[in-house]
Amino acid sequence: xxxxxxxxxxxxxxxxxxxxxxxxxxxxxxxxxxxxxxxxxxxxxxxxxxxxxxxxxxxxxxxxxxxxxxxxxxxxxxxxxxxxxxxxxxxxxxxxxxxxxxxxxxxxxxxxxxxxxxxxxxxxxxxxxxxxxxxxxxxxxxxxxxxxxxxxxxxxxxxxxxxxxxxxxxxxxxxxxxxxxxxxxxxxxxxxxxxxxxxxxxxxxxxxxxxxxxxxx
Numbered sequence: 170x171x172x173x174x175x176x177x178x179x180x181x182x183x184x185x186x187x188x189x190x191x192x193x194x195x196x197x198x199x200x201x202x203x204x205x206x207x208x209x210x211x212x213x214x215x216x217x218x219x220x221x222x223x224x225x226x227x228x229x230x231x232x233x234x235x236x237x238x239x240x241x242x243x244x245x246x247x248x249x250x251x252x253x254x255x256x257x258x259x260x261x262x263x264x265x266x267x268x269x270x271x272x273x274x275x276x277x278x279x280x281x282x283x284x285x286x287x288x289x290x291x292x293x294x295x296x297x298x299x300x301x302x303x304x305x306x307x308x309x310x311x312x313x314x315x316x317x318x319x320x321x322x323x324x325x326x327x328x329x330x331x332x333x334x335x336x337x338x339x340x341x342x343x344x345x346x347x348x349x350x351x352x353x354x355x356x357x358x359x360x361x362x363x364x365x366x367x368x369x370x371x372x373x374x375x376x377x378x379x380x381x382x383x384x385x386x
Contacts, residue, residue, distance in 0.1 A: 175231055180272075182240070184264045186257060187249025191240035191265060192218065193272060196231040203300065203382070204269040205230040205237040205279035206293065208262055208286030211308075212245045212252050222283040222305060225367045229374035230279060233382045238269040242289075255285070255312060259292040266297050279303070279381070280322075284335070284361070288312045294320040301381040302351075303327070303374060306335045306361055309343050323384070324351035325377045327370060329359025352377065 174197045182189040207226045210216030218239035227237040242258045243250030250257065266278050277300040282290030287304035288311075294302040295318050302324040307314065326344055330337045337355060344353050354373050359366045 180268075181247075182265055182268045184243070184248075184250075185260045186243040186251070186253075188247065189240055189243070189249075189261055189265060190218075190245075190247040191238055191268075193236065193238050193269070194227055194231060195236045195273075196234050198234055199236045199273075200234045200275075200382070201273075202275050203235045203277045203279060204273045204275045205235050205281060206262060206266045206269055206290070207237055207239045208258075208280075208282030208289045208293070209239070209242065209245075210284035210286055212242050212258075212285075216285060217241055217245055220283065221367060222363055222370070223286065225363075225371045226281045226283065226303065226305070226374065229371050229378055230281070232371075232375050233378050235279065235378075235382065236269070236273050236275075238265055240265045255288055255292070258289050259296065262289050262293040263296050266293060279378070281305075284308055285311075288314070291320065292317065294322050294324075298322075301378065303377075304351075305370070306332055307340060308335055309339050310336060314343060315346075319347050319349070323381055325374070326351045326353045327356065327373060328353065329356045329361065329363060329366070331358050332361045334361045
């Protein structure tokens with residue numbers, strides 16, 4: 170894993186529901202071709218951009234010298250607006266992605282998300298033709314992913330088989346029905362928030378993202 174210095178810049182982005190609180194994290198020697206947007210879990214259940222799994226997503230990107238942007242969905246922290254069940258949040262993510270690409274001058278986007286944020290990241294990947302997609306514990310029991318187009322990007326699903334909020338068997342059944350199907354990594358014994366397993370998760374993400382970074386040149 171990288172031990173490079175990361176420069177953190179807090180920003181406010183004008184979104185469709187008002188101000189969006191965000192954080193740009195630029196690793197030293199950042200690549201000039203890719204930026205990553207990382208989406209947090211459900212706002213009504215305490216999800217924020219400071220969530221440890223989302224932080225792990227961002228660090229895994231930074232390990233590949235990719236600048237990451239975390240942000241609070243509408244109604245969370247200092248972000249304006251109210252929760253909109255994934256629809257408005259997807260609009261927020263698209264605005265953040267556009268901002269990230271302008272701010273970094275890159276042409277490619279990585280879309281990553283955890284739980285509810287995985288649903289938003291999935292939508293963002295199709296809205297902005299992402300170069301890579303990562304969904305950690307995608308909430309297949311709460312949202313109907315089958316109504317959405319299958320992303321064209323290389324895609325990783327990471328899921329614990331002891332998750333009490335997302336049934337890993339349903340995740341497996343869903344992903345196996347897709348064409349093209351994503352790569353799926355099951356972490357035995359891991360629960361929803363990956364307590365005690367974040368280093369392992371970061372390593373899995375890092376290996377997969379390193380291959381995507383190499384593909385992107």
